Amino acid sequence: MSITSDILRGHTETIILKQLLISDSYGYQINKYIQEKTDNQFELKEATLYSAFRRLETAGYIVSYWGDETTGARRRYYSITTTGKKYYEESKKEWEEAKGLLDSLI
Amino acid sequence: MVAKIRNYIQRAFDDVPKTKKAMELQEELIANCLEKFNDQLRFGKSEEEAYTAVISGIGDLSELTEGLKERHTLSVETPEQRKKSAVLVATAVMLYILSPMMVVFFSEVVNQSVIGVLMMFTFVAIATGLLVYNAMTKSRYRREEDTLVEEFKEWKSAKAKDRAIFETVSSAYWLIVVGIYLFISFTTLAWHYTWIIFIIAAAIGNIVKAILLWRQSDETK
Known part of the structure; x- marks a missing residue:
């Protein structure tokens, strides 16, 4: 499992961008999707998730804005930018290549 | 329990300069963690279990706060x-x-x-x-x-x-x-x-x- 989570962690940013491609979202919701899609086998640590947000934001791949919740605490939403979409496509292509290589090696 | 979660996160930000960026990150973290806590309760977990799940899910916050400590002060003349x-x-x-x-x-x-x-x-x-x-x-x-x-x-x-x-x-x-x-x-x-x-x-x-x-x-x- 530790190898699996290492590989997954290496792709944290692509995983986040993929979620934002579907719709704007906020931290907990993204983590919830990840959990659901992996049948509760994988979950990002909050520290990892928010560090990735900061990196993506600095790189200009995502932008954030505060939602106007009428009840409860306000949430910070993230939205993917055009350069972010391009970066996602590149990362995805890289991953496909790596996957093909590993399949032929292992 | 809610206050305990809030405290846990606030403590991690203790030695971080109180900038707007840091305060917003703290607010974001608290809001998301509390939502997770409430979800855990809804799934039938006890408060104690929900608290443990939230805190262990946070991970090492220092990698996050470390980036906020860097200060670049004066733009130095070359x-x-x-x-x-x-x-x-x-x-x-x-x-x-x-x-x-x-x-x-x-x-x-x-x-x-x-x-x-x-x-x-x-x-x-x-x-x-x-x-x-x-x-x-x-x-x-x-x-x-x-x-x-x-x-x-x-x-x-x-x-x-x-x-x-x-x-x-x-x-x-x-x-x-x-x-x-x-x-x-x-x-x-x-x-x-x-x-x-x-x-x-x-x-x-x-x-x-x-x-x-x-x-x-x-x-x-």
Whole structure:
């Protein structure tokens, strides 16, 4: 499992961008999707998730804005930018290549 | 339990500068963690279990807060900038010193006092231009943190720059006035009247200053 989570962690940013491609979202919701899609086998640590947000934001791949919740605490939403979409496509292509290589090696 | 989660996150931010960025990140973390906590309760977990799940899910926050501790304070002047600035100031001072000599040289040696005065004004104008250019291109204090202290530093830096420009212009102004006084006095030889130039000059100077201040206060409104 530790190898699996290492590989997954290496792709944290692509995983986040993929979620934002579907719709704007906020931290907990993204983590919830990840959990659901992996049948509760994988979950990002909050520290990892928010560090990735900061990196993506600095790189200009995502932008954030505060939602106007009428009840409860306000949430910070993230939205993917055009350069972010391009970066996602590149990362995805890289991953496909790596996957093909590993399949032929292992 | 809610307060305990809040405390846990706030403690991680204890030694982080209280910038807007840090406070927003803290707020975001707390909101998301509390939502997770409430979800856990809804799934039928006890408060104790939900709390443990939330805290263990946070992970090592230091990797997140470490990035917020970096401060870049002053935008430092490079040696080239300092050199350029020194050359500009030195040239300007030299021109100021040479400018009265033009009057003497042209009126005594070439016997063309009008050209001498014109040369003096040209020198003063060029020197003033150099000093103003130097003050305007000096790197400004750039704000790196959204705190009150930073705002104050920025305000102070802007103030000092304004003052430098003002002093430069005003010293040039008085040199020009002295030049006009000498020129008119020498050509008309009416020394008993010409001193009035200084009073007129002071009045004009103050009126210009008043207009500038008035405009400035209009802008800030």
